[in-house]
Amino acid sequence: MTRVYTTIEEAGAELERSVVTIGNFDGMHRGHQAIFAQVKEQAAQLGATPVAMTFDPHPVAFFRPEAAPAKLSVAPQKYALMGSYGVEAVVALRFDKALASMSPQAFIEEVLVEGLGAVEVVVGEDFRFGHQREGTTELLREQGERFGLKVVVPKLVEVEGEVVSSTRVRALVASGELEAVRRLLGRPHRLAGEVVHGEARGRALGFPTANLEVAEGMALPPDGVYATRLAVGGAGGGWQAITNIGTRPTFGGGARTVETFVLEEGVEEELDLYGEEVMLSLYRHVRPEMKFESPAALVAQIQDDVAQVRAYFEEGGDA
Structure with missing residues (x-):
């Protein structure tokens, strides 16, 4: 059964070596599934735990509640799906002022390296993190080298010639195109x-x-x-x-x-x-x-x- 931690301290007490992916993962679509598959594979090769870090509430809901995107999945549903795709531990952090104001460098060192024992991070190419979203995949690579932290950015997954995204799935749900939604999720909404x-x-x-x-x-x-x-x-x-x-x-x-x-x-x-x-x-x-x-x-x-x-x-x- 997938372990769920709600603080870095709680996770760090049990995780010694991990391969981590970070995101909101709403909907758990085929793009997310491809990332989880890679995390599982890399963790097996490195003798590490496959870990997914996610946030509640969605960062957009924290900064602009009126613009919060509709949810494609609720937390227990999301965690169960993560487990079915090979994730062994979920770090579900509360997105608050302290986390939002953390510098990218502090996030890498204190959260990923010291907190989770990360040896590899797998993220999407549009990944942003840290205060005012200053952190990029390039910065993650540069800073990660200091700690022996490898950064992997998989190719985006396309279905029918379009990149799969939670935004696209939400639009299809809103228009009632449920069979198209199934193709992007690999299951019904x-x-x-x-x-x-x-x-x-x-x-x-x-x-x-x-x-x-x-x-x-x-x-x-x-x-x-x-x-x-x-x-x-x-x-x-x-x-x-x-x-x-x-x-x-x-x-x-x-x-x-x-x-x-x-x-x-x-x-x-x-x-x-x-x-x-x-x-x-x-x-x-x-x-x-x-x-x-x-x-x-x-x-x-x-x-x-x-x-x-x-x-x-x-x-x-x-x-």
């Missing part, structure tokens, strides 16, 4: 949250739903109906499902909700999910949310939506 009590309208219509209170700040696609899977806990996979994201305009609108109807039969006893932490995997946009002239018209449309989603899964669309 997932929403983490807790199942809460709703207004029971779905049950009254014959489609009882699990109402998901999504973790704050998560990236959501446009309002509409989606082919999804619902799983208890942080794992992927789960039950085939259909999900509506929106304000329920047929019933006068209101707060934005995420409501999921499980398609598989014979799991009723397992669906008492109130208070459970669940993971919702988003596979395909079915249609936008619409206002219907009556509940009966809505039910007819839901029946058609369910048939579409069943066909999608039967044809292996989620493979």
Whole structure:
């Protein structure tokens, strides 16, 4: 199981020799996965621990809260994925004034070398660090030589001719292009949250739903109906499902909700999910949310939506 440390002191007490990668790693896309693979390989060759250092909150959220990017993953989900890609230890530092004001030189010496025992650092070519982002990969190389610290900058990963980035993934989620998102992530975009009590309208219509209170700040696609899977806990996979994201305009609108109807039969006893932490995997946009002239018209449309989603899964669309 991946170890998670929240301070340099805590990590340094157990890590003697490490290969470290540093970043926010939101979304854990194919570019991040390539870096983790290299960290794992180099650590094995050097007899070191593969380590990922990340930050909470996102530095942009610290300096400009109003401009904080939507989250593609929550912390526990991120750490679990890191472990699945070969990272043995995560150093999740709180991004605060003290860390933001640390000089690049101090960061290299006190955090990487003395704190984590780093012998190699693997970072993206656009990596910046230290006070006012003064640190660059070139500076990291220059200063690292003093301590025998090797710096590796892998090539950027491209999918369909474009560089993979968290910014690009967020844009695709925001436009509902979930199949393109899957190609960049290597898996579906997932929403983490807790199942809460709703207004029971779905049950009254014959489609009882699990109402998901999504973790704050998560990236959501446009309002509409989606082919999804619902799983208890942080794992992927789960039950085939259909999900509506929106304000329920047929019933006068209101707060934005995420409501999921499980398609598989014979799991009723397992669906008492109130208070459970669940993971919702988003596979395909079915249609936008619409206002219907009556509940009966809505039910007819839901029946058609369910048939579409069943066909999608039967044809292996989620493979």
